[in-house]
Amino acid sequence: PVSKKAKMRDGGTDELDVCQQLLGELETHQDAWPFLKPVNPKSVPGYKKVVKKPMDLSTIREKIANKQYSCLESFTDDVNLVFDNCERFNEDDSEIGKAGHIMRRFFNKRRAELLK
Numbered sequence: 001p002v003s004k005k006a007k008m009r010d011g012g013t014d015e016l017d018v019c020q021q022l023l024g025e026l027e028t029h030q031d032a033w034p035f036l037k038p039v040n041p042k043s044v045p046g047y048k049k050v051v052k053k054p055m056d057l058s059t060i061r062e063k064i065a066n067k068q069y070s071c072l073e074s075f076t077d078d079v080n081l082v083f084d085n086c087e088r089f090n091e092d093d094s095e096i097g098k099a100g101h102i103m104r105r106f107f108n109k110r111r112a113e114l115l116k
């Protein structure tokens, strides 16, 4: 019988294809600049204490390359972690805070569109 993977790849859009597509769109978004690279805790007082699980788009890119996401859900958890960390550390009306809200709304919209 055709393996699940093989059937999945022929028929529906493979979940990991959706992750790659979404990550590409996040990385190239004009408001992605705060999230492209890990926050350097040495240069940002308080960050290490406040943000327990740092995450950024380059780390997510690496995790995809290392096949560390089993499904769209685990990928989504890390993307949400980026924006949850941002909300914890930044005022909503700050430049970085505003970028986080814009990027989260964009992600949720595109994810829904790609899953239709």
Ligand SMILES: Cc1nnc(-c2cnn(C)c2N)n1CCCn1ccnc1
Pocket: 033, 034, 035, 039, 044, 085, 086, 089, 090, 096
């Ligand atoms: C993401 C993220 N959340 N907070 C920060 C940050 C870094 N420094 N300060 C004072 C913050 N509130 N970041 C990283 C933003 C990275 N960045 C800043 C300018 N260009 C990139």
